[in-house]
Amino acid sequence: MSEIVIKFGGTSLATPELIINAAKKAAKTKEQYNRVVVVVSAMGSMTDELTSLAYKITSKPDQRELDMLLTVGERISMSLFSMALNSMGYPSISLTGSQSGIVTDTRHGNARIRNIEKERFLKHLDAGKIVIIAGYQGISYAKEITTLGRGGSDLTAVAIAATIGASQCDIYTDVEGVFTADPMIIKNARKIDVISDEEMMELSGSGAGVLYPRAMELARKNNIVIQIRSSFSENTGTFIKERDDMLEEVLVRAIACEENQSMIRIRAIPDRSENMQLVFRALADEDITIDMITKNVSDSGITDLSFTVGENDLDKTVNVTRGLLERVGAKEVTFKGDLAKVALVGIGMRSHSGVAALTFEELSKNDIDIEMITTSDIKISILIKSENVEKAVRVLHDVFELDKGGIKISRN
Amino acid sequence: MSEIVIKFGGTSLATPELIINAAKKAAKTKEQYNRVVVVVSAMGSMTDELTSLAYKITSKPDQRELDMLLTVGERISMSLFSMALNSMGYPSISLTGSQSGIVTDTRHGNARIRNIEKERFLKHLDAGKIVIIAGYQGISYAKEITTLGRGGSDLTAVAIAATIGASQCDIYTDVEGVFTADPMIIKNARKIDVISDEEMMELSGSGAGVLYPRAMELARKNNIVIQIRSSFSENTGTFIKERDDMLEEVLVRAIACEENQSMIRIRAIPDRSENMQLVFRALADEDITIDMITKNVSDSGITDLSFTVGENDLDKTVNVTRGLLERVGAKEVTFKGDLAKVALVGIGMRSHSGVAALTFEELSKNDIDIEMITTSDIKISILIKSENVEKAVRVLHDVFELDKGGIKISRN
Numbered sequence: 062m063s064e065i066v067i068k069f070g071g072t073s074l075a076t077p078e079l080i081i082n083a084a085k086k087a088a089k090t091k092e093q094y095n096r097v098v099v100v101v102s103a104m105g106s107m108t109d110e111l112t113s114l115a116y117k118i119t120s121k122p123d124q125r126e127l128d129m130l131l132t133v134g135e136r137i138s139m140s141l142f143s144m145a146l147n148s149m150g151y152p153s154i155s156l157t158g159s160q161s162g163i164v165t166d167t168r169h170g171n172a173r174i175r176n177i178e179k180e181r182f183l184k185h186l187d188a189g190k191i192v193i194i195a196g197y198q199g200i201s202y203a204k205e206i207t208t209l210g211r212g213g214s215d216l217t218a219v220a221i222a223a224t225i226g227a228s229q230c231d232i233y234t235d236v237e238g239v240f241t242a243d244p245m246i247i248k249n250a251r252k253i254d255v256i257s258d259e260e261m262m263e264l265s266g267s268g269a270g271v272l273y274p275r276a277m278e279l280a281r282k283n284n285i286v287i288q289i290r291s292s293f294s295e296n297t298g299t300f301i302k303e304r305d306d307m308l309e310e311v312l313v314r315a316i317a318c319e320e321n322q323s324m325i326r327i328r329a330i331p332d333r334s335e336n337m338q339l340v341f342r343a344l345a346d347e348d349i350t351i352d353m354i355t356k357n358v359s360d361s362g363i364t365d366l367s368f369t370v371g372e373n374d375l376d377k378t379v380n381v382t383r384g385l386l387e388r389v390g391a392k393e394v395t396f397k398g399d400l401a402k403v404a405l406v407g408i409g410m411r412s413h414s415g416v417a418a419l420t421f422e423e424l425s426k427n428d429i430d431i432e433m434i435t436t437s438d439i440k441i442s443i444l445i446k447s448e449n450v451e452k453a454v455r456v457l458h459d460v461f462e463l464d465k466g467g468i469k470i471s472r473n
Numbered sequence: 474m475s476e477i478v479i480k481f482g483g484t485s486l487a488t489p490e491l492i493i494n495a496a497k498k499a500a501k502t503k504e505q506y507n508r509v510v511v512v513v514s515a516m517g518s519m520t521d522e523l524t525s526l527a528y529k530i531t532s533k534p535d536q537r538e539l540d541m542l543l544t545v546g547e548r549i550s551m552s553l554f555s556m557a558l559n560s561m562g563y564p565s566i567s568l569t570g571s572q573s574g575i576v577t578d579t580r581h582g583n584a585r586i587r588n589i590e591k592e593r594f595l596k597h598l599d600a601g602k603i604v605i606i607a608g609y610q611g612i613s614y615a616k617e618i619t620t621l622g623r624g625g626s627d628l629t630a631v632a633i634a635a636t637i638g639a640s641q642c643d644i645y646t647d648v649e650g651v652f653t654a655d656p657m658i659i660k661n662a663r664k665i666d667v668i669s670d671e672e673m674m675e676l677s678g679s680g681a682g683v684l685y686p687r688a689m690e691l692a693r694k695n696n697i698v699i700q701i702r703s704s705f706s707e708n709t710g711t712f713i714k715e716r717d718d719m720l721e722e723v724l725v726r727a728i729a730c731e732e733n734q735s736m737i738r739i740r741a742i743p744d745r746s747e748n749m750q751l752v753f754r755a756l757a758d759e760d761i762t763i764d765m766i767t768k769n770v771s772d773s774g775i776t777d778l779s780f781t782v783g784e785n786d787l788d789k790t791v792n793v794t795r796g797l798l799e800r801v802g803a804k805e806v807t808f809k810g811d812l813a814k815v816a817l818v819g820i821g822m823r824s825h826s827g828v829a830a831l832t833f834e835e836l837s838k839n840d841i842d843i844e845m846i847t848t849s850d851i852k853i854s855i856l857i858k859s860e861n862v863e864k865a866v867r868v869l870h871d872v873f874e875l876d877k878g879g880i881k882i883s884r885n
Binding site for chain 2 (some may be wrong): 077078080081111115119120121122123124125127129130132133136137139141143144145147148154155157160204332416452
């Protein structure tokens with residue numbers, strides 16, 4: 062008994078022709094696996110269009126009704142997908158999140174899956190049908206329709222894979238896989254064959270928006286191998302696996318970048334933890350997401366606190382922090398826009414130092430100033446001017462030999 | 474405790490602005506009634522658009538998936554409607570057919586309501602909320618989403634009215650009510666204030682497509698008064714009531730017409746009931762709907778059988794009937810297209826003869842040939858050339874004084 066879950070994103074389902082194309086892939090998969098579940102996103106930009114409809118009604122649509130509205134997107138694509146398969150002679154049935162028994166908590170717009178009552182869809186799988194499940198949605202304890210938040214369809218796919226005991230989940234999208242850098246920027250960027258889940262987590266959080274962390278975490282917990290692959294070719298994609306002996310280790314696996322970043326600096330703030338708490342609590346209350354944070358301690362107990370936010374949040378952030386100046390006893394708030402974050406990710410960094418040194422050296426050689434640096438055990442993030450981002454990625458891609466698959470290292 | 478159901482058709486909900494307009498009417502209704510249920514259709518032409526999407530996938534979409542697809546239309550409008558009401562400060566909640574407990578049989582595409590499990594929506598009504606229910610849909614015994622067929626949203630509205638014991642159901646649409654004739658054809662056509670349900674049934678079946686017979690029947694059975702009224706004005710519409718003392722009787726209440734009719738004649742067919750059965754069974758098997766039927770008996774036991782079908786079905790009908798010629802021993806099949814049916818409806822005909830005579834006289838005076846005539850106790854239908862339809866309706870509208878409210882008669 063072999064089973065697999067395959068998931069199609071919105072760009073893979075944007076037109077009836079593309080849905081037929083995707084259904085052909087599902088049919089082919091059914092020739093290789095006994096049990097096939099297909100998880101679908103909404104067609105193309107439908108979720109955005111529905112959201113915009115809601116905001117034409119009111120500037121503050123209630124979340125319960127918004128979830129009711131948004132979940133129709135997947136319902137449309139799943140029924141069309143099932144019609145396509147049935148017409149090709151592959152018996153199939155489409156099921157909503159609720160019909161699939163995806164039970165969530167009651168947090169509308171960002172619900173968590175609590176359990177999956179699998180009896181209904183298992184019955185159809187046992188009957189040999191391809192089961193099409195609406196991604197991104199479930200039903201709460203309170204019998205209300207909920208949505209799972211951004212990247213929710215990936216989460217649905219992995220959760221269903223875990224439920225049916227599938228060891229693989231193929232995510233079909235509009236790219237060939239995960240690349241060593243954005244191929245739009247770096248001509249000789251290379252598709253990565255296998256990447257560790259840790260590396261993928263760091264990349265996804267750094268602007269290479271291929272897969273959402275919640276889906277990744279769930280896959281890791283259930284030993285599910287995810288393949289990111291293209292709907293528009295027959296090629297093998299990128300496999301995301303737990304780090305094991307099969308996985309060749311390299312110093313740097315990939316470089317992600319994220320533009321439209323801004324840096325805020327609170328100058329001469331007394332370095333006390335209650336001050337830090339005050340600042341970050343106030344920002345969190347305003348739903349401002351903070352990314353990089355640095356603090357330079359001086360002898361006097363007075364420090365500069367710097368952090369980055371998305372450009373959209375800059376004005377709000379400056380207002381909030383200036384409003385706190387007197388209370389925390391800081392001198393002033395300065396800020397800088399038009400910045401970009403470049404992140405180098407690789408498990409190899411854990412055992413091999415020198416990545417940071419090589420990065421700074423290469424950037425300095427190319428006259429690229431670094432505004433801020435943060436590091437984790439397998440990632441180095443640097444903040445630079447937006448105008449330098451393309452050059453920075455290119456020279457780092459070259460120096461870490463990513464076009465050749467990366468600098469191999471011996472396993473620790 | 475006063476209760477009402479109001480229903481909005483697709484043209485009343487075609488844009489976000491129109492949904493807000495309709496929500497205002499619902500809010501105003503809530504000021505007058507304790508319990509208000511709103512039943513909504515899909516926005517504008519959405520059902521047609523979704524259907525066309527399905528046919529881009531396959532020429533034979535399966536009905537189960539088609540129902541799944543089509544029901545999203547009402548789901549979109551109901552959630553937007555509820556958002557609009559909530560934003561105006563009128564607490565409301567939207568419920569799908571399934572959430573409203575509308576349980577149907579399993580006939581996908583044309584399901585019948587079997588019972589309504591009202592507990593869930595009653596709870597919300599009791600809490601003072603305006604409940605928005607998706608029209609046209611339900612859930613079958615087999616826990617599958619079903620649709621109720623054409624005019625299904627009207628049926629939902631009347632069924633919910635019956636369930637909550639409402640004595641009135643307002644159907645908001647894009648016309649001011651039911652008219653004595655199509656106002657597009659007859660300039661001085663008059664809005665009818667009150668019409669009997671019997672008259673309305675005959676009119677709806679004769680091309681005045683305001684309300685579907687299934688909704689009418691259900692309203693009659695439950696003593697529910699239906700008001701057909703406009704979303705775009707504050708005017709009172711047309712009340713459809715059981716015939717009672719309040720209802721002024723006129724000889725002819727209204728004239729409906731239907732174009733694109735064709736007449737088929739099977740000539741010299743032996744006048745035996747098994748022959749008639751053969752013909753009509755064969756046509757039914759091909760899903761051909763027959764409207765008017767006449768048979769002229771001759772002394773010899775040989776007759777001409779004539780009937781009308783919609784123009785779209787003409788070719789198929791001629792093929793089917795010609796295929797039967799030998800078997801039934803008939804001479805030939807002739808046919809005529811470009812015809813129109815004009816129907817005069819009025820309860821008064823039941824007690825007063827002379828309507829037919831006056832009709833023939835008036836048409837003859839105006840050189841309009843009659844191709845076929847059929848009558849029921851409150852309706853006279855005549856088949857004429859399409860080119861004459863406007864003139865025919867105009868002269869009959871005048872002679873029966875419909876612009877003045879119709880020729881009053883004493884009650885029998």
